[in-house]
Amino acid sequence: MAGHAGTPAFTLQVLGSGSGGNCVVVSAPGGLVLLDVGFSPRETRRRMLACGLDPGAVRAVVLTHPDRDHLHSGWTRAIGGLTGPRLHVRARHAEAVAAMGYEFAWLEPFDASFELCGATFDPHPLPHDSLGSTAFRISVGAAHAAHVTDLGRWGPRLESHLEGVSVLLLESNYDPPMQLASGRGPYLVSRIMDGHGHLSNAQALGAARALHRRSPLAAIHLLHLSRECNCPQLVSRLWEAEAPELHAILTVTAQHEPAPPVGVHPALRHATLFDA
Numbered sequence: 001m002a003g004h005a006g007t008p009a010f011t012l013q014v015l016g017s018g019s020g021g022n023c024v025v026v027s028a029p030g031g032l033v034l035l036d037v038g039f040s041p042r043e044t045r046r047r048m049l050a051c052g053l054d055p056g057a058v059r060a061v062v063l064t065h066p067d068r069d070h071l072h073s074g075w076t077r078a079i080g081g082l083t084g085p086r087l088h089v090r091a092r093h094a095e096a097v098a099a100m101g102y103e104f105a106w107l108e109p110f111d112a113s114f115e116l117c118g119a120t121f122d123p124h125p126l127p128h129d130s131l132g133s134t135a136f137r138i139s140v141g142a143a144h145a146a147h148v149t150d151l152g153r154w155g156p157r158l159e160s161h162l163e164g165v166s167v168l169l170l171e172s173n174y175d176p177p178m179q180l181a182s183g184r185g186p187y188l189v190s191r192i193m194d195g196h197g198h199l200s201n202a203q204a205l206g207a208a209r210a211l212h213r214r215s216p217l218a219a220i221h222l223l224h225l226s227r228e229c230n231c232p233q234l235v236s237r238l239w240e241a242e243a244p245e246l247h248a249i250l251t252v253t254a255q256h257e258p259a260p261p262v263g264v265h266p267a268l269r270h271a272t273l274f275d276a
Contacts (some may be wrong), residue, residue: 008263009143010119012092013165015039015047017149017223018255020069024147024169025051027261030117031059034085035136035147040074051258060108060116063090065133065150066096074100088114090123124161125198127152137162142266145169146211149223152196154207163214167264168205170208171197171224172252178229197223202237208246219262223252 045055064070073107079087079102089097091109093203098104113122122137133150147169179189192198208220232252245254253259
């Protein structure tokens with residue numbers, strides 16, 4: 001969506017995304033929030049510094065779900081205590097997170113929306129594996145973005161929850177033919193493809209199209225591409241062929257290097273005949 005100028009209300013930057021680790025930095029008015037911490041604290045710090053981000057400005061960590069590629073074990077020494085950031089987790093995930101070595105006193109369980117550093121995080125449950133994952137609508141004033149990964153399937157309730165976002169961070173995990181030819185066991189393939197695992201490339205494209213029809217998107221960053229069962233060039237070609245208008249605003253993120261930051265601006269207001 002062209003026409004935005006000036007300073008964004010907040011910024012998102014993917015430090016890396018994939019089965020080897022996931023982390024997004026939310027640069028909000030009152031400081032930085034890490035959305036998932038799938039890399040070690042040392043690696044997260046290294047990537048932040050390379051992006052010009054101050055690790056000392058991190059005020060909190062928000063978790064989508066407690067899989068190890070979203071919550072690295074090294075954070076047991078960096079979360080909580082007297083000086084570490086608090087870890088915000090879904091209430092149903094708190095027990096599993098504690099079992100990984102995190103003190104309950106360090107956790108901030110949530111079920112409803114909450115505010116951090118001047119940004120509102122509005123969660124929506126996702127049907128991923130047994131415990132589920134969490135999508136977030138992130139807002140600062142009239143500026144809205146969405147972070148959606150490790151979802152079993154897209155649905156109308158999620159689509160309605162995210163209506164009006166201008167920036168979409170969405171997983172595009174696998175290519176079905178590559179998944180079926182991967183040599184993985186039938187159980188794993190079924191787990192990924194059965195509606196409780198991950199989105200395929202075509203499903204991610206369909207989800208973005210549906211959201212774009214409700215309200216125009218300004219930027220799309222694709223997350224969590226499978227190392228064995230996907231290919232960035234394959235994803236790009238699919239979007240270029242099927243949705244060239246969305247391909248123009250598409251970034252395919254990588255596992256081993258940060259993506260460019262994306263600013264989130266307030267939604268453009270369209271004038272009407274009745275405006276003075």
